Amino acid sequence: MSTQAQEAREALGARLRGFRKDAGFMSGRALARALGWQESKVSRLENGKQNASEEDIRTWCAATGQEQHVEDLVAMVRHIDELWLEWRRQLQTGAEKRQSKALPVYAKTKVFRIWHPTLVWGTLQTPEYAAKTFEQVVAFYEIPNDTEAAVAKRLERQQYLYRGGRIFNVLLGEQALYTNFGGPEVMIGQLDRLLSAMRLPRLSLGLIPRSAVLSVWPGNSFSMFDDRLVLVETYSAEFSITQPREIELYAKAFASLKQSAVYGNSARDLIFTAMQHFERMPRD
Structure with missing residues (x-):
């Protein structure tokens, strides 16, 4: 992946991590349990190791009380997708x-x-x-x-x-x-x-x-x-x-x-x- 795309994923992950902590989930395990996700998924998203889907963003924002940021973060996800386009999808x-x-x-x-x-x-x-x-x-x-x-x-x-x-x-x-x-x-x-x-x-x-x-x-x-x-x-x-x-x-x-x-x-x-x-x- 290009440096630009990776930096964008990491920036998105940092915002998600901030939302989690502001909502009182002091660990990724706690949020994963609340969402019914694997703990590893929360960690990968926060550290820019996995692409977030638009549904992931909506679920995360709903759980952390940050619904007002959904539109902005979905735009970030789409921008990352534009930077790295899988051939199968194209x-x-x-x-x-x-x-x-x-x-x-x-x-x-x-x-x-x-x-x-x-x-x-x-x-x-x-x-x-x-x-x-x-x-x-x-x-x-x-x-x-x-x-x-x-x-x-x-x-x-x-x-x-x-x-x-x-x-x-x-x-x-x-x-x-x-x-x-x-x-x-x-x-x-x-x-x-x-x-x-x-x-x-x-x-x-x-x-x-x-x-x-x-x-x-x-x-x-x-x-x-x-x-x-x-x-x-x-x-x-x-x-x-x-x-x-x-x-x-x-x-x-x-x-x-x-x-x-x-x-x-x-x-x-x-x-x-x-x-x-x-x-x-x-x-x-």
């Missing part, structure tokens, strides 16, 4: 809705900083490559299969590569050229797309060779939108970072990674080598 109706949410963010952004160590960034994907990634998402999270609609929505982002004065700074690990989505034909098409994209005037595409010396560990992929938002993806969730001091860390990480990247002809050579690798692979 994707419960399929992948298209999540792809649609990205478009307003792209429309407002002037400078993009993108880092993907193991796959091609979504906005540079071909339809075939994108379809294979969504098919994996559908299978892994066991969500409704709306692959075609999700691909169409993802491809809408590409309009911003050609519109306005936006700047796209994209870093990919060399492994992204080899992570095989869909077999040789799909991968060759995707690599050819990267070669074409490199000619776009607003796009700076850097590749970090597998043997490059790094000054910072690769970490998770992340996307920076100006200096106001960073999105980080893990297997279980996506979290949003808006706190300036955390954003500064990601900007620093991006700058450090960029020092290890190659551009221009050196990057093209890496792509051509990857294409030759897939050209040698047997076709089904």
